[in-house]
Amino acid sequence: MDIQVADTLLGSLVDGRYRISGRVARGGMATVYTATDERLDRTVALKIIHPSQARDVQQQLGRFLERFTDEAKTIARLTHPNVVAVYDQGTHAGLPYLVMEYVRGRTLRDILAERHRLNPDEALAILEQMLAAIAAAHRAGLVHRDVKPENVLVAEAPSGGMGNLVDSVVKVADFGLAQAVEASADDEAGSQLLATVAYVAPELVTDGRADPRTDVYSAGIVLFEMLTGRVPYDGDRPVDVAWQHVDRDVPAPSTLVPTLPPALDRLVSRATRRDPAARPTDAGMLLVEAQAAHEELGNAGDSTTVLRRVTDATMPIAQPTMVVSALQPTDRPSWSRLHGQPTQSRAGRRRAAVQPSGPGAQLREFWDQLMSGGRGRTAVAASIVVLGLIAALTGWWFGVGRYTDAPGLVNMSKAQAEAKAAQGGFTLVYGQPRYDAKAAKDTVVSQDPASSARIVRGGTITLILSLGPERFPVPDVMGKTLELAQLELEQANLVVVQGPQKYDDNLPAGVVIALDPKVGTEVKPGAKITVTVSKGRAPLSVPNLVGKSITDARAALQRLGLVPVETYKDSDKPKDQVIGQSPEDGAGVEKGAEVKLEVSKGPPPVVVPRVVDMPCMDAKALLESQNFPVNIQFNPAGTVRFQNPNENSQVPPGTPITIGCI
Structure with missing residues (x-):
């Protein structure tokens, strides 16, 4: 038994203007509804974030809404x-929403599910329109980050139906929405x-970085x-893929479809190069290469022959006869032409020539009159040349001219790199610095794009x-x-090296008592x-020997x-x-x-002064002042007539001096 849960948003009026009428699709992050803009009376698509997503960013909801609004404006x-x-x-x-253009058609995912794969002409026609959209975003400073068939809408051609995808208009959705959510939400792993x-x-x-080359890679996988x-890789778990x-x-x-030409x-x-530096730098560059590949396939198709079986009724036995006709490129209507494509092929102009009536008859008549004179043909030819030059210059500028080579800044100091970048008019941003055993501090160790x-x-x-x-102190x-x-x-x-153990009076056995280098020393x-480890208290105690002989x-x-x-x-x-x-x-x-x-x-020796010929009592006073005991x-x-020890003798302090007085 099927159980359907009622969608409370169906029939509701959003912002007093958008009446939700139906649900188109539900994704992992948001649900898309059709709605009627009651103010302008037009059908729109309304994408509204799931309540679960809002809960995930509840703590940072203000910051999320601010980024969501800025992204929507961009x-x-x-x-x-x-x-x-x-x-x-x-x-x-409380849930953020976007009001977008409603595209009548299907996603590229739906088409691939139905048709399995596309022929090269259709695949390149879709890819070129995808890249034109993504290139516009890259020029505006946006990175899509989630290019996949689910985000590519293939609109119905004005003639109705989607039999020939070359005549369909492709629109890319969800620009920047993933970027806005990523910038506001935190997951447990930190990314x-x-x-x-x-x-x-x-x-x-590998590192969570995204730039225009990230979208180039995803577009290559879609192609x-x-x-x-099928996609190139599959696995049991998303992380394996x-x-x-x-x-x-x-x-x-x-390797999967052998008939595909080498250009594809x-x-x-x-x-899809793994190294981002080896890919085209943005979607505009890849678009130029895709158009070149498409042109190469078209040139190869000019010489392709179509074989069909014709039965000659006059022959008794039906014999196959080859009728050869050149394949002409499929005409694209004006509303779906890519930049630089002609309005009609030569075959289309021949078909128009045999239609004398219709809405374009007067224009055709004017064209015939213009081309009937030499001056008119010259003017048309000159106009074609000028337009061709403008188209060529425009294509050269967007495909090649606006690009240059990134300067080599690795191994330069920060000041040198900034000076060289300023000379070339480049803007520098700095990523997370890292330790490097060979590069000095504030030296450039890597750059993106590479030199x-x-x-x-x-x-x-x-x-x-x-x-x-890298240096840090010894713990x-x-x-x-x-x-x-x-x-x-x-x-x-x-690396721990165990040194010899030593006795220690203060620390028990088995604990660390010394480190070499010492604690706090900066090491690599x-x-x-x-490490020196204690053996505990030594078995003998040193006696007190100070004062003893x-x-x-x-x-x-x-x-x-x-x-x-x-x-x-x-x-x-x-x-x-x-x-x-000690x-x-x-x-x-x-x-x-x-x-x-x-x-x-012992104390240093002192010199005995001369006291001979001095009065006896004066000599006694002099010697006693120098700590000599006196014997008279x-x-x-x-008067002193002799002394012992004699004058100028070096004797220990306190040596007795004998003087003889007459």
């Missing part, structure tokens, strides 16, 4: 016969691939499907600058166990870090199995007294460890 300025026109935009019940995976360009899969009846675009070259269509293989190959690639004059070049060699793992320290260092892309990825200190250390290392220094302490030690007392050491001792050489012999009231 699309509305695309006045091109092959672009579905946008008339209006707004919100209904959103809105393009259908069967037509997605490799650069959208492949029109010629072969997407990565095949990155890893594999699109096969030539003739070349065209598909040019459009010498085709670019519109005054176009935009994206530069990636170097952050210099602090002191006091952590060896296992945790090793894990943290390896996560920082460092892959640098070796030597060197003899006693040696004996104490030897009893513990420690080795004294002595250094003698000047000191006011008594000679041979220990005045310092390690300090109480420090833990193992047996056989060295203990450094600082030993006093004989007469204290007399």
Whole structure:
């Protein structure tokens, strides 16, 4: 039993103007309805975002609506016969909507589902109109991002029906809508691939970047499907299909349909190169190549013969006879002509010549009169030449003349690149910088388009600058166990080297006590870090030896199995007294460890002054002022006649001086 859910929008009036009358299609992001513009009394197509999409961007709804409005205004300025026109935009019940031109016809997807594949003439006619629309968008700074048969509408020809697709008008829809949603919505992975995976360009899969060459790739896949009846890749999961675009070259269509000419293989190959720099720079360039391929097929068709069987009734046995007629290119009506195509083929003009009456009879009569005179023919010929030159110059400008080669900016400094780009009139934008082991900071490491690639004059070049060699500080793992320290260092892309273990009085066994290089040192990825681990407290404690004689200190250390290392220094302490030690007392050491001792050489010697011939009491006062004890012999009231030690002798401080007074 079929269950249908009522669509609450059917019959509703949107913005007091658009009466919804029917539902045309429902996609993953929006639903398309037919509606009547009650103000202008015309049928329009109204596309309204699904409520689920609005919920997905609820937290950023203001920003989304602002981008949606700006995008709608940009699309509305695309006045091109092959672009579905946008008339209006707004919100209904909190949901953004677009009002667009209603195209009577079917999508290219519907046609391919019915006919499987198209002949080359039809496929190229559709492709050329697609590219004309996309090229207009590229000139306006828009990238479609989702070129696929579902977004290509094939309108009915004025004569009715869609038997000959060459006479149909193609219109491309959904310009910029995917771009507006992508710029406003966040997904859990941090990026959103809105393009259908069967037509997605490799650069959208690898880094999410889109430019006009992305649309060129998708158009090439659409041409492949029109010629072969299938897309080049399939898989069980969308991600598998997407990565095949990155890893594999699109096969030539003739591998599936052997009768296809080489010109179509070349065209598909040019459009679907995996490297964006190897593709035509935008849809305008690809359109020139598509028209050249179409012309090549047309020239080949001029010499093609058609064989039909004719039975001669006078012959007793029917014998097949070949009647040869040249194939003429299909005429396109004026409303569906591509730029540069003639109004009629020569065959069409011959058919018109045998029709003396009808709406064009007077015009035909005027033409005959004009061509009857030499001056008229000269004027017509001159006009044709001028128009041909204008068309040629216009085609040259849009196809070749407005393009130039991108300058080479890689390995330049930022200032040098900006100066060179300014000389050529180019605009620079900067992508996310990256570390580079060989390039100095602020040096250009890549550019898009690449050097010498085709670019519109005054176009935009994206530069990636170097952050210099990657450096980061050694993390602090002191006091952590060896296992945790090793894990943290390896996560920082460092190589752990375990050094010799050492005793430590403060940290238990098994934890890190030292790093080489030290914590905070700037190192490059892959640098070796030597880790020293504690063995715990040492089994012996160093005794306090300061103040002891060197003899006693040696004996104490030897009893513990420690080795004294002595250094003698000047000191006011008594000679041979220990005045310092390392390690300090109480420090833990193992047996056989060295203990450094600082030993006093005693105070420096002093010079004995001359006191001979001085009054005895004056000599005593002088010597005592210099800390010499004085011993007086004989007469204290007399004069000093000798002294011991003698004058200018060097003696230890405090040495007693004997003076003899008479």
